[in-house]
């Protein structure tokens with residue numbers, strides 16, 4: 001459905017046509033439905049370079065991530081989507097030899113500043129991984145893990161309430177009500193992934209990063225999680241990496257296309273999918289490469 | 291000498307067989323090698339097997355049974371009077387005949403009867419040797435002929451070789467198993483003999499160990515008490531002290547190495563720890579006896595505590611140091627086997643490194659670590675050298691680590707060193723102790739393996 005639109009009304013004349021310029025205020029002016037009144041970006045990344053040892057994986061990435069929106073990162077395998085995502089909660093710190101340059105701010109504060117405590121940052125910016133990775137503990141303990149280490153619950157009842165509401169919001173409560181004390185690893189793949197989401201939201205983060213959260217799931221589990229993401233948008237800022245174009249189109253409001261470590265194009269999902277400025281974006285979305 | 295030449299010839303024949311088989315295979319494949327069932331070299335091996343294996347088996351059997359056969363023949367040739375000698379006398383006589391035949395010194399006057407027997411012996415040996423060579427070489431050549439005949443493009447040499455290989459491998463593992471079974475059985479039988487002399491109840495529950503039995507009937511003061519409890523208690527005490535040292539140090543250094551150390555540090559420290567495992571236990575032993583134990587005694591004196599110069603503490607401590615690398619390398623493996631995704635999951639929730647280790651990684655790795663510790667315990671229980679040198683020989687029944695104690699293995703050693711009667715209770719006690727030790731370590735190992743196995747299933 002995208003292809004028809006695109007071929008009808010887009011002409012690709014020059015490579016420069018859609019270059020994203022973060023420093024000009026009207027960076028989005030070309031996209032039609034840009035609202036005039038907008039809350040300031042939650043996360044702003046400017047000129048982010050990432051190196052794994054001597055090889056550079058990301059080249060000057062500039063993105064503004066808006067609050068209460070779902071931002072999708074798409075692009076061919078190895079283009080640096082996960083790398084960028086992991087920059088946002090400094091997960092790259094735990095990789096030997098990985099270094100990040102440039103600036104990323106969360107609510108205007110540089111997250112790579114010396115004074116920033118990664119432990120706090122990660123509590124604010126939660127993460128859900130590609131493969132469901134519940135701890136080998138009970139369902140309850142999986143969800144209670146974050147609140148316990150951050151001291152979010154004052155007593156047992158409080159903790160129970162947090163666990164229940166997190167499972168509820170992750171749409172898992174009904175399925176696991178009776179097996180809260182059975183191992184989380186015994187759930188189905190889709191349930192495990194929702195358990196991981198519940199675990200992440202139990203810490204009350206502001207941003208949730210999801211790296212291909214549905215790649216290991218069947219269509220039914222996937223649609224459940226997509227519904228969940230759509231709903232969570234009201235309370236959280238979400239960044240999701242996906243290889244599934246339909247998924248990106250369905251759940252996200254903005255989409256960034258990455259290629260070979262560079263962010264090629266960023267804009268409203270509708271625009272990216274129907275009327276991209278870049279040939280490479282169109283080719284990727286229509287399945288011509290990648 | 292003769293044998294070496296024979297073996298060399300057999301080898302050469304086998305090689306020749308290989309080449310003949312291969313070239314034959316190539317020449318039978320009229321319409322190209324592709325038509326053969328297997329690659330030509332398989333046919334070569336096929337012929338070589340036919341050449342070498344039957345001949346080799348016959349050779350081995352021959353060498354095993356030749357002495358008996360020759361002996362029977364020689365005895366049969368002896369005069370009536372000699373044949374009816376009691377067995378041990380006959381053995382001596384045969385020995386002399388053998389010596390005479392090869393020209394060694396003989397323990398008695400040589401009479402013509404004996405000379406004749408010796409000549410008889412020599413001639414049988416000569417004939418036997420010649421026959422052996424003849425039979426073996428004939429078999430080898432026949433094998434080549436047979437194998438070569440059997441070669442045709444349809445012969446599935448590849449599967450045949452596979453079968454031969456399998457039989458060979460089964461043979462090898464059988465040897466390993468049979469040896470173990472043999473050792474266990476001999477332990478068992480000798481222990482049974484011991485239990486005829488000393489009751490199992492006394493052995494298992496007796497509180498005193500002083501294995502000096504009387505050599506003469508009228509000797510006094512050597513009652514021979516075989517209560518193994520002090521030994522087991524000593525073993526337990528020393529192993530406990532050793533584990534108190536090894537488990538915390540080993541586990542914590544494993545955590546440091548697998549979670550905190552930069553890869554450079556890790557690659558330097560790990561081999562260093564492994565060197566610790568390579569030091570011979572004797573070296574640890576005299577380190578314990580000459581450095582650690584006197585140090586304890588001196589510092590004990592300083593505080594007015596009497597510490598004997600051979601103490602469970604010194605032995606256990608040094609043994610613990612010896613075991614550190616076991617605990618640390620197994621724990622390191624187990625901790626590294628915990629999936630990275632769990633670490634990321636925990637860190638991604640804002641947990642610190644130590645929270646992640648304490649709450650996620652260690653619980654996940656715990657079964658494996660326990661398995662590793664059990665293996666280390668069985669290692670501690672079996673350790674002898676350090677205890678001999680540092681903890682002493684006195685079979686005290688005590689829980690005080692500052693006194694000298696002794697262990698099961700040490701007592702086995704002291705029971706068997708020096709000249710001993712082989713059927714005295716004292717000697718046989720070593721077998722009973724060995725059996726007890728065997729059961730304890732067996733149980734520990736089985737427990738450890740099952741725990742480790744359970745752990746493996748957890749992430750699959």
Ligand SMILES: Nc1ncnc2c1ncn2[C@@H]1O[C@H](COP(=O)(O)OP(=O)(O)OP(=O)(O)O)[C@@H](O)[C@H]1O
Pocket residue numbers: 052057075076077078079080081082083084095
């Ligand atoms: N730990 C690492 N060490 C070295 N290089 C890495 C590491 N992780 C990623 N890279 C490299 O960085 C580049 C970007 O990887 P990244 O994982 O971000 O890709 P991706 O877009 O997420 O791909 P995919 O869609 O396959 O997940 C790749 O070339 C990859 O080889």
Ligand SMILES: [Mg+2]
Pocket residue numbers: 081082083211
């Ligand atoms: Mg990725």
